[in-house]
Amino acid sequence: MSRMLEYKGYHASVDYDDEDELFVGSVFGVRDSLNFHGTSVEELKNSFHDCIDNYLDMCKQFGVAPDKEYKGSFNVRLEPKLHRDVAFAAEQQGITMNQFVVNALSSAVYA
Numbered sequence: 001m002s003r004m005l006e007y008k009g010y011h012a013s014v015d016y017d018d019e020d021e022l023f024v025g026s027v028f029g030v031r032d033s034l035n036f037h038g039t040s041v042e043e044l045k046n047s048f049h050d051c052i053d054n055y056l057d058m059c060k061q062f063g064v065a066p067d068k069e070y071k072g073s074f075n076v077r078l079e080p081k082l083h084r085d086v087a088f089a090a091e092q093q094g095i096t097m098n099q100f101v102v103n104a105l106s107s108a109v110y111a
Contacts, residue, residue, distance in 0.1 A: 003015070005025065005044075005045065005048050007048055007049050007052050009068070010027055010029070010030070011027070011028060011029065011069060012025045012026055012048055012051075013025065013026055013028060014044065021039065022038070022039055023037060023041070023043075023044040024036075025044060025047070025048055027051065027052070027055075028069075029067070029068075029069030029070055030055075030066075030069065031067055032055065032067065034051050034052070034055055036048050036050070076101070086101070
């Protein structure tokens with residue numbers, strides 16, 4: 001069972017609010033707060049699609065580029081010792097630190 005929805009390259013997580021008997025969704029990976037809800041799966045999906053379509057329309061109306069979910073780069077803060085050890089390990093393997101981190105993350109996610 002997936003708790004995520006996808007539409008036009010945007011993703012949202014979904015929870016169920018037992019008290020309000022309502023599905024509640026939140027789009028992630030964008031700076032703006034994009035939320036939606038529905039009382040049924042169909043209503044939830046329609047609300048999500050409307051949320052994204054409205055976001056894209058507003059961006060167009062105001063002449064701003066809509067956020068893309070992920071750009072493929074991020075900053076990681078490390079303790080100096082770990083930074084040194086990663087740099088040394090990458091050097092020993094003859095690869096960049098970036099490639100070392102990509103390899104490590106890929107191994108962790110796709111293992």
